[in-house]
Amino acid sequence: MSDLISEADEDLRARWDSLRLGYTESQGLPELRAEIAAMYETVAADEVLVAAPEEAIFLTMNSLLSAGDHVVCTFPGYQSLYELARGIGCDLSFWEPVEGDTWRFDPADLERLLRPDTKLVVCNFPHNPTGALPSREDYDRMIVAVKAVGPGGAWLFSDEMYRLLEPDDGIRLPAAVDRYEKAMSLSGMSKAFGLAGLRIGWLTTHDESLLERVGAMKDYTTICSSAPSELLALMGLRSRERILEHNRRRLRRNTQAAGAFFERHRDDMRWIPPQAGTVSFPRLLVVEGDSPGRRWKDSEAFCEEVLRDTSVLLLPSSVYGYGDAHFRLGLGRNDSAFGLEALDAYLSAGHRG
Numbered sequence: 001m002s003d004l005i006s007e008a009d010e011d012l013r014a015r016w017d018s019l020r021l022g023y024t025e026s027q028g029l030p031e032l033r034a035e036i037a038a039m040y041e042t043v044a045a046d047e048v049l050v051a052a053p054e055e056a057i058f059l060t061m062n063s064l065l066s067a068g069d070h071v072v073c074t075f076p077g078y079q080s081l082y083e084l085a086r087g088i089g090c091d092l093s094f095w096e097p098v099e100g101d102t103w104r105f106d107p108a109d110l111e112r113l114l115r116p117d118t119k120l121v122v123c124n125f126p127h128n129p130t131g132a133l134p135s136r137e138d139y140d141r142m143i144v145a146v147k148a149v150g151p152g153g154a155w156l157f158s159d160e161m162y163r164l165l166e167p168d169d170g171i172r173l174p175a176a177v178d179r180y181e182k183a184m185s186l187s188g189m190s191k192a193f194g195l196a197g198l199r200i201g202w203l204t205t206h207d208e209s210l211l212e213r214v215g216a217m218k219d220y221t222t223i224c225s226s227a228p229s230e231l232l233a234l235m236g237l238r239s240r241e242r243i244l245e246h247n248r249r250r251l252r253r254n255t256q257a258a259g260a261f262f263e264r265h266r267d268d269m270r271w272i273p274p275q276a277g278t279v280s281f282p283r284l285l286v287v288e289g290d291s292p293g294r295r296w297k298d299s300e301a302f303c304e305e306v307l308r309d310t311s312v313l314l315l316p317s318s319v320y321g322y323g324d325a326h327f328r329l330g331l332g333r334n335d336s337a338f339g340l341e342a343l344d345a346y347l348s349a350g351h352r353g
Helices: 002-006 010-017 030-037 053-064 080-088 107-113 136-148 208-218 227-238 240-264 299-310 336-348
Strands: 048-051 070-074 091-095 118-124 155-159 183-188 201-205 327-330
Touching (some): 010 227, 030 048, 030 201, 048 053, 053 080, 053 155, 053 183, 053 201, 053 208, 070 080, 091 107, 107 136, 118 136, 201 208, 227 240
Parallel strands (some): 070 118, 155 183
Antiparallel strands (some): 183 201
16 A cells, blocks of 8 residues: 555645545546546446446346346356356356367357357456466457347456456457447456455446446445545556556566476476466366375365465365366465475475375
8 A cells, every 4th residue: 555655646645645534426436437447448437337346246247137047157267257147047058168288268169158048148358267368369259259149149248357467468358348339347456456455346338227227236235435445546547557567577477487386297287377367277187096106086185285284275176166176376476486385395295195
């Protein structure tokens, strides 16, 4: 917080010093919405709703969906992206990636899942937990497929929380809201900006009626955001180039360290480096019965053992309901390399089960 305030311009520092802790505007601080809109190609400030990211997912799903609606969602993924639809009573189909040289969400698989009555498609790129990022060709084909659902096209909810952390600006995908009139783009301060404690995110859409419904439902959740958080978020966005470059450098360092780690342990694990974002989804190759002395029953047993013996926290794929051979590895923290060193020492010492 001290960094944000010290690097803010005079106007923002003066506003911080004189900030009144009353209610804020339900749709969000106007200057914050204007700064958010400036990050998109086609979005106006009045097409932005400020809310905590999880809150925005909850509000959108409950404003848009009804029991019996058909929803297609990328999977595995952030649980609320599909579980809220399930709780409403929707008919769910999962669009799963192909694990090859990279993780790839094949648009042909999406096309097979879509139905004439599909109400909503939910995607998350860069993807959590695999780190997958579609090519521009695949992304454009996805949007064409969603538009072709008839009549009028399906809705598209695009979770873009890890967008802006691409290793190369040239591979960054356009925001969905800038490519399709029935798209909603979700983003926030949590991932790319490393400011999760502000609890500030946003939903953008060109559909005025949907935004009004989501805004009306927000009156039954938070009503409005925290005044200090909104002002700190505005400071962060106005310093976004510095913050994002700092976070990208950290991510490059950690990804390089992870690459060296997995090369040393290539007999135990297979790692596909994240194409973008801060998370990856390695496959555990060595499980019970594969070879003598290497007796991990599954990724959950592996993660439990590692946590118990090293205090390194990994997330087994069973948490996602996605088999038992993978685990999620985060690369966005300052101590990621330290965790890899501890895990390296543990595995190198011959601990197996």
